[in-house]
Ligand SMILES: Nc1nc(=O)c2c([nH]1)NC[C@@H]1CN(c3ccc(C(=O)N[C@@H](CCC(=O)O)C(=O)O)cc3)CN21
Ligand SMILES: CC(C)C(=O)C(=O)O
């Protein structure tokens with residue numbers, strides 16, 4: 001039986017989804033006080049499941065570095081590694097807005113490099129928007145990309161590509177640093193970003209940014225008062241093993257489910273139970 005409960009995409013449209021979500025739908029949702037969700041996706045099957053389940057925006061994150069390619073940090077992943085994943089997610093979706101995450105080293109040099117990379121994401125990846133990590137110091141990059149007609153999602157607070165400068169995975173916005181978060185938020189909004197990720201920002205600071213800014217805030221470890229929430233899908237679904245950040249909630253236990261399935265498959269092959277007659281030509 002088909003689920004008949006409205007999903008978040010229908011909520012964003014105010015009716016059944018008949019087209020892909022656009023950035024203006026996400027901005028309009030903020031104006032109506034409607035919350036929405038975002039997940040990362042790096043492949044066809046998760047993308048089509050999240051699309052059908054009503055997730056209005058998917059991020060092909062540079063966190064593919066950790067969660068696909070097995071790197072320790074996000075720093076090593078390249079544009080050439082991410083673009084095939086972006087294409088897969090775009091091909092597998094019909095309703096969701098797909099955001100491609102610009103990796104470390106692909107935009108820092110200046111607006112020209114940033115625009116060149118963003119154009120590759122749009123042209124070769126086929127995504128609908130790009131994201132980059134940065135506030136005040138990357139306003140010129142955001143302006144250049146937006147000026148070419150490419151929507152930009154900014155990302156402030158804890159920005160993993162700067163972990164060596166930030167001193168590890170640490171909450172941002174404590175004490176005087178609250179002013180830095182606010183200045184970054186205003187800078188990216190004024191540069192033309194359509195939304196901004198707030199990562200590991202104190203809840204009170206995220207609440208204030210969300211109330212002040214005209215564009216949607218997308219929280220990860222930023223408390224309950226942002227306009228939207230994003231999680232890495234393998235964290236949300238419990239596929240990732242090992243200790244997850246405190247801001248993660250596991251909505252499934254895929255690692256356990258997959259381990260059980262794998263053990264049964266191996267056992268049944270060993271015991272001669274698989275393949276059975278119905279699997280045999
Ligand atoms: N699987 C995954 N989930 C993520 O959320 C994620 C990635 N990968 N890769 C890129 C970045 C890195 N991020 C991370 C990674 C670890 C912590 C973490 O360990 N946090 C601890 C310490 C916080 C503290 O010391 O204040 C925590 O308990 O939340 C946080 C964000 C967020 N992003
Ligand atoms: C966690 C989100 C915001 C991200 O940047 C990523 O997954 O790369």
Ligand SMILES: [Mg+2]
Pocket residue numbers: 061062063101
């Ligand atoms: Mg990222």
